[in-house]
Amino acid sequence: MESFERILSEHAFFHDLPAVHLGTLVGCVSNVKFGAGEFLFREGDAADQFYLIRHGRVAVEAFAPGRGSITIETIDEGEVVGWSWLFPPYTAHFDARALGLVRAFALDGACLRAKCEKDAELGFDLTRRFARVVMQRLDATRLQLLDLYGDHGNG
Amino acid sequence: MATMATAESRPAVAADPMRPALFVVRKTSRETADTFTLSLAPAVPEGIHRFAPGQFNMLYAFGVGEAPVSISGDPAKPEMLVHTIRAVGSVTRGLRKLGKGDTVGVRGPFGTAWPVEQAHGHDVVIVAGGIGLAPLRPALYHVLLHRGQYGRVVFLYGARTPADMLFARQLREWRSRFDLEVEVTVDRATAEWQGTVGVVTKLIGRSPFDPGSAMAFVCGPEVMIRFTVAALQRRGMTDPSIFVSMERNMKCAVGFCGHCQFGPAFVCKDGPVFRYDRTLPFFGLREV
Numbered sequence: 418m419e420s421f422e423r424i425l426s427e428h429a430f431f432h433d434l435p436a437v438h439l440g441t442l443v444g445c446v447s448n449v450k451f452g453a454g455e456f457l458f459r460e461g462d463a464a465d466q467f468y469l470i471r472h473g474r475v476a477v478e479a480f481a482p483g484r485g486s487i488t489i490e491t492i493d494e495g496e497v498v499g500w501s502w503l504f505p506p507y508t509a510h511f512d513a514r515a516l517g518l519v520r521a522f523a524l525d526g527a528c529l530r531a532k533c534e535k536d537a538e539l540g541f542d543l544t545r546r547f548a549r550v551v552m553q554r555l556d557a558t559r560l561q562l563l564d565l566y567g568d569h570g571n572g
Numbered sequence: 573m574a575t576m577a578t579a580e581s582r583p584a585v586a587a588d589p590m591r592p593a594l595f596v597v598r599k600t601s602r603e604t605a606d607t608f609t610l611s612l613a614p615a616v617p618e619g620i621h622r623f624a625p626g627q628f629n630m631l632y633a634f635g636v637g638e639a640p641v642s643i644s645g646d647p648a649k650p651e652m653l654v655h656t657i658r659a660v661g662s663v664t665r666g667l668r669k670l671g672k673g674d675t676v677g678v679r680g681p682f683g684t685a686w687p688v689e690q691a692h693g694h695d696v697v698i699v700a701g702g703i704g705l706a707p708l709r710p711a712l713y714h715v716l717l718h719r720g721q722y723g724r725v726v727f728l729y730g731a732r733t734p735a736d737m738l739f740a741r742q743l744r745e746w747r748s749r750f751d752l753e754v755e756v757t758v759d760r761a762t763a764e765w766q767g768t769v770g771v772v773t774k775l776i777g778r779s780p781f782d783p784g785s786a787m788a789f790v791c792g793p794e795v796m797i798r799f800t801v802a803a804l805q806r807r808g809m810t811d812p813s814i815f816v817s818m819e820r821n822m823k824c825a826v827g828f829c830g831h832c833q834f835g836p837a838f839v840c841k842d843g844p845v846f847r848y849d850r851t852l853p854f855f856g857l858r859e860v
Contacts, residue, residue, distance in 0.1 A: 429778075476769065488761040490770040495778055516766055553774075556799070560771040561759045565793045566702030566732040568606060568660055 421446070425522065428469045429495040430546060438539050445528035451515035458499065458509045465507070466523045467499030473519035478512040486512065490557065500547050502526025581685040581845070583624040589826045592632050592677030593619050595653060597670050603656060603738050607703060608668055609644065612653040612676060621678065622650045624685030625710035626789075626817060626845045630825050631655060632677030633666035640822040640840070641667075642707035643681060648717055653678065656706040656738060682825045684845040686711040686789050687815060688718075694813075695723040695781040699800050701730045701772050701792025705738045707817050707844070708791050712746075719751055723786075726753045726779045730772025730796070733758050734765045753780055772796065776803040783808035789845075791817040798855070801848055811849035818843050818851070 422439045425431055425446060431439065449468070451457060457468055457475060468475075474493050478486040489511065492498045501509050507526065533540030594615035601609040610631075614620055621629070623643050632638045639661065645654025659668040670676065688711055696715055700708045715725055727746065731737045737756070747754045755775045757768035768775065772792070788809060790800050797816050804814055820832035820839040827841035835854035837843065848855075 474768070485763055488765070488769045491768045493768065493778065557771045557774055560773070560795070560799060563795060564732070564759070565796050566730075566736060566759070568658075 425469075428471065428522065430469050430497045430550075434542065438536075438542060441532055441536065441539055442524070442529070445525040445532065447523050447525075449521050449523045451519040451521070453515055453517045455515050455519075457513040457515065457519070457521075459512045460509055462509045463507060464499060464501035464509045465526045467497060467502050467526060468513075468521040468523055470494050470496050470498065471520045471522065473521075474516040475519055476512075476514050476516050478514055480512065486514070490554070491516070497547075497550055500551065502529070503544070503547060581624060581626075581687045581690070583627060583681070583685055589679060589682070590824075592630070592638075592679050593621070595619070595676050595678045597672055597674045597676060598652065600671060604736050606660070607656060607658045607736075607738060609654060609656045610667065610670065610676070611645070612655070612678065613651065614653075615675065620650050621653055621681055623647055623653075623681035623710070625688055625714050626686040626707055627681040627683050628707070628822075628825075628844065629653070629655065629678050629680030629682065630822075631657075631663070631667060632679070633663050633670070634675065634677065636666035637663045638677070638679075638823075639663035639667075640682075640825065642817075642844075644706040644709045646713040647710050648713065656703070656709075658703045679825060682822075682840055684843055686714075686817075686845055687787070688714045691715075691787045692721045693723065695786035696725045697776075697779065697781050697786050697788040697804070698725075698727045699772060699776070699788060699790045699792070699804075700728070701796040701800075702732065702736070703738070704790075704792030704796070704817070705729055708789060709739065711789055716749075716752065724753065724781050725751065726781050727755070728772055728775045728779060729754075729756045730775075730792070731756070731758050733760045734762055734767075755779065771799070773799045773803040776800070776807055779807075786813065788814045789817075790814065794819070811852065812847060814848035815845055816848050816851065817845050 474491050475498050476488045477490050478488050480486050498513050595612035596615050598613045599611040625647050628640050628642045630638050631641045641655045641657050644656040657664050659665045761769045788804050790797050818839050822840040823829045823831040825840045827838040832839040
């Protein structure tokens with residue numbers, strides 16, 4: 418289990434996480450893999466897990482009738498996918514699909530929520546880490562919305 | 573008025589900068605729906621224009637007008653002047669109508685260059701957004717030609733969609749090299765796209781370079797530059813190691829007319845390539 422903690426601590430999302438918290442989290446973690454095209458989760462699914470991507474690429478998608486799946490962004494090695502486990506009603510808002518072989522750590526949301534309720538320090542640390550991810554994704558989405566490379570008539 | 577220091581690399585200006593030289597279109601290539609490349613040869617053999625990576629020319633579409641266009645070709649092959657142009661105004665649309673054998677007026681080359689020699693011994697991070705790849709391609713040509721002079725070389729490119737990517741064939745070649753780390757992303761994907769989706773700034777955090785020794789060359793829309801610089805700073809890069817290429821409304825190209833004034837500098841003469849810390853007081857200012 419000690420080496421599992423070490424591997425977990427090497428993931429960018431858990432960079433500098435105090436060892437005591439790592440020890441608490443290990444009980445909620447499992448090693449998972451997905452083949453190309455497999456869904457990590459689908460819109461409306463119970464959001465009972467989130468994933469730390471260790472290898473491969475995941476597409477975050479929305480399905481639109483007549484258009485099919487639209488990729489909103491991709492998540493790569495070292496990143497995290499899924500934060501709906503943090504907030505009621507704990508259901509996934511988008512699809513997450515493996516674009517090739519994906520290896521990841523799956524963290525059990527219900528298990529983590531229970532531990533965070535008991536340990537406010539852990540809860541604050543995890544929430545802060547997710548808030549940073551949410552902020553970065555929001556910034557990125559805003560930039561995408563600006564359509565920076567579109568024809569804005571200059572030149 | 574305080575003067576803005578110049579970028580590190582300042583090539584010589586053409587002998588008579590106001591007089592266009594005649595060039596003949598040798599080849600036209602369609603890059604994307606609105607972007608094309610013109611390959612030009614001098615009308616007379618002695619008319620070769622040597623240039624440094626990052627410089628631009630004023631291209632004259634006869635009967636229409638003149639527009640500043642970055643040079644996108646290989647600085648080691650100056651016998652063919654290559655420009656990649658987005659058709660967004662009357663002049664650039666006029667240039668798009670040209671065919672093989674047609675004549676163009678060329679003034680230049682003008683402006684400062686990417687500090688490719690100053691980067692010897694350093695990691696190099698090249699970040700391009702959209703048409704911003706055009707003025708960076710000469711720097712990439714130079715770096716790859718002198719590959720042994722550099723540490724790790726990372727090239728990050730963001731485009732609107734897969735169909736809006738410039739130099740698609742060349743991108744594939746670059747991606748197949750073992751001495752160049754290439755990451756490409758699009759803001760909007762199609763169903764066939766299996767690559768990264770998201771803004772180019774997202775690639776910076778995971779790119780393999782040493783922020784303590786790297787030099788970054790950044791070109792794209794100004795908002796993209798701002799966010800890219802912020803991402804490079806978060807990685808630990810310092811402002812003097814970041815170079816950006818600015819775009820303004822350049823007319824005379826020699827610092828007379830003032831159309832491209834940027835704080836105390838003229839982008840045509842003191843830029844377009846600036847060391848980031850030297851643009852800092854004016855970068856993002858709405859009045860500038």
